[in-house]
Amino acid sequence: MSFTPLSDTPAYKQLQLHQQQMHQQGLEISHLFDQQSDRFTQFSLSAAGVFLDYSKNRITETTKELLCDFARQQQVELQRDAMFSGEKINFTEQRAVLHTALRAPSNTPQRIDGIDINAEVHMVLAQMQAFVEKVHSGVWRGASGLVITDVVNIGIGGSDLGPKMVCQALRSFAHQGIQSHFVSNLDGHALDAVLSQVNPASTLFIISSKTFTTADTMLNAHSARAWFLQHFSAADLSRHFVAVSSNQPAVQAFGIAPENRFGFWDWVGGRYSLWSAIGLPIALSLGFAHFRALLDGAHAMDVHFQQAPIEQNMPILLAMLGIWNRDLLGCGSLSIAAYHHDLRAFPNYLQQLDMESNGKRINHHGQTVDVATGPIIWGDVGTNGQHAYFQHLHQSSDITPVDFIAALRPQHHLAEHQLMLLANCFAQSQALMRGKTAQQVTTEMQTQGMSDEQISLLLPHRIFAGNRPSNTILLDELSPMRLGALIALYEHKVAVQGFFWGINSFDQWGVELGKVLAKAIEGDLHSGTTATSHDSSTAGLIAKVRAAGK
Numbered sequence: 001m002s003f004t005p006l007s008d009t010p011a012y013k014q015l016q017l018h019q020q021q022m023h024q025q026g027l028e029i030s031h032l033f034d035q036q037s038d039r040f041t042q043f044s045l046s047a048a049g050v051f052l053d054y055s056k057n058r059i060t061e062t063t064k065e066l067l068c069d070f071a072r073q074q075q076v077e078l079q080r081d082a083m084f085s086g087e088k089i090n091f092t093e094q095r096a097v098l099h100t101a102l103r104a105p106s107n108t109p110q111r112i113d114g115i116d117i118n119a120e121v122h123m124v125l126a127q128m129q130a131f132v133e134k135v136h137s138g139v140w141r142g143a144s145g146l147v148i149t150d151v152v153n154i155g156i157g158g159s160d161l162g163p164k165m166v167c168q169a170l171r172s173f174a175h176q177g178i179q180s181h182f183v184s185n186l187d188g189h190a191l192d193a194v195l196s197q198v199n200p201a202s203t204l205f206i207i208s209s210k211t212f213t214t215a216d217t218m219l220n221a222h223s224a225r226a227w228f229l230q231h232f233s234a235a236d237l238s239r240h241f242v243a244v245s246s247n248q249p250a251v252q253a254f255g256i257a258p259e260n261r262f263g264f265w266d267w268v269g270g271r272y273s274l275w276s277a278i279g280l281p282i283a284l285s286l287g288f289a290h291f292r293a294l295l296d297g298a299h300a301m302d303v304h305f306q307q308a309p310i311e312q313n314m315p316i317l318l319a320m321l322g323i324w325n326r327d328l329l330g331c332g333s334l335s336i337a338a339y340h341h342d343l344r345a346f347p348n349y350l351q352q353l354d355m356e357s358n359g360k361r362i363n364h365h366g367q368t369v370d371v372a373t374g375p376i377i378w379g380d381v382g383t384n385g386q387h388a389y390f391q392h393l394h395q396s397s398d399i400t401p402v403d404f405i406a407a408l409r410p411q412h413h414l415a416e417h418q419l420m421l422l423a424n425c426f427a428q429s430q431a432l433m434r435g436k437t438a439q440q441v442t443t444e445m446q447t448q449g450m451s452d453e454q455i456s457l458l459l460p461h462r463i464f465a466g467n468r469p470s471n472t473i474l475l476d477e478l479s480p481m482r483l484g485a486l487i488a489l490y491e492h493k494v495a496v497q498g499f500f501w502g503i504n505s506f507d508q509w510g511v512e513l514g515k516v517l518a519k520a521i522e523g524d525l526h527s528g529t530t531a532t533s534h535d536s537s538t539a540g541l542i543a544k545v546r547a548a549g550k
């Protein structure tokens with residue numbers, strides 16, 4: 001089959017030409033605001049309770065039209081529909097991609113290989129609900145009769161980042177009496193820190209692993225079990241250990257009874273799994289009704305994503321803006337600035353979602369994509385980031401687009417804090433966009449009575465180039481519904497970018513090589529021999545470990 005490199009396609013060439021023209025005309029975002037008084041209205045929209053202002057991007061109406069043409073050329077809608085209909089679009093693993101089915105209401109049948117997955121999904125949800133209610137009501141107790149006060153989730157990657165982020169983000173909705181803990185890192189310090197805080201008699205461990213083979217999780221799970229058995233007998237394990245996994249035999253081999261396993265399916269990717277039983281720590285932390293609200297919020301975004309035309313489709317627009325910034329403006333990273341302290345794990349969560357999905361360069365044809373693919377995702381909460389890396393955003397030689405995220409209503413009563421927080425959020429995007437010219441800086445310094453000598457020394461340092469793009473995403477409040485919609489927005493954005501680039505956003509071969517090599521090195525460290533195949537750096541580092549152990 002003939003294959004046209006992306007940069008040779010008509011829509012891409014049009015965009016490139018348009019970008020060059022904008023550049024030649026010296027068109028800057030602030031000029032575009034001056035020219036168009038309704039720019040904010042033109043370049044903003046609401047969906048599923050999420051508001052997106054994308055007016056502070058380097059775009060015009062023509063840019064948007066050309067990006068929409070690009071989306072049509074790349075058959076983005078067709079690929080979206082294939083995803084929702086259960087086609088095996090994860091073609092390297094021959095799997096459907098149906099995390100959206102996890103949040104669909106009951107009685108919306110969807111079949112894969114003849115099986116109605118909607119019924120299966122709702123069976124597991126019912127199992128989760130029953131379990132959560134038993135734990136919360138004290139019907140489910142520890143082996144010595146104490147109620148459960150601490151839930152320790154042991155999992156990594158998608159089996160950790162989503163649930164951890166959501167529990168933290170929605171802590172104001174938490175069920176009283178349950179403390180959640182998350183152990184992911186195989187570094188013993190992580191497990192040790194949690195075990196030193198909890199009482200085995202009132203602690204429930206959730207071993208969360210889709211495959212139940214991930215080395216990090218298995219080591220932590222075995223160590224947690226060994227710790228528990230220092231205090232209780234093997235017969236007591238069933239009151240304190242449950243598993244979330246699609247690998248029933250491995251769960252049983254670990255010693256967890258089938259009735260203590262919450263299942264899910266191969267059509268749920270790890271980084272898309274918080275909606276499945278992997279969300280059990282969320283449901284235990286918040287209560288099942290809030291977990292359901294999270295799913296409902298995501299479902300509302302799914303419906304919007306499926307139904308809205310490209311021009312008004314929030315996930316598609318967000319994806320297109322990302323493509324414009326990445327491929328046409330050459331921005332290598334995207335910074336996430338959440339102006340909500342409870343969203344401090346959000347950038348970390350998005351790192352896996354985006355970088356494990358689109359940190360790839362081979363397309364469906366087995367060819368290298370000839371434009372840049374997924375950006376680096378990084379960030380922190382405002383206002384902390386302002387006093388750390390925002391200097392780089394404002395004045396470095398790199399242009400880094402920013403997604404500002406804020407909630408209009410806080411979950412606290414410190415009104416003064418909220419207004420100041422929002423003022424800072426809006427001011428940052430304004431400063432990035434407007435910058436400060438030499439003329440403005442000079443006038444300012446003259447007003448301050450500075451000498452000509454001082455002015456000429458300081459002037460270049462105090463100029464802000466501006467014209468730096470950002471989006472602002474507003475929620476009315478950080479509720480379960482709105483957080484669900486926000487997460488689904490980014491999930492779909494990432495998927496759409498994969499559709500644009502023609503890559504498979506749903507596999508993760510890139511993490512395998514390191515795992516295999518770690519096993520070999522671990523073998524060397526245990527055995528005391530060093531494989532001759534190692535390079536001198538690796539052999540030298542292994543020798544350092546041995547020397548330290550003597």
Ligand SMILES: O=P(O)(O)OC[C@H]1O[C@](O)(CO)[C@@H](O)[C@@H]1O
Binds near residue numbers: 159209212
């Ligand atoms: O749930 P599991 O199977 O333990 O996998 C954990 C994580 O490991 C990865 O496979 C990558 O190492 C992720 O994609 C996944 O979320």
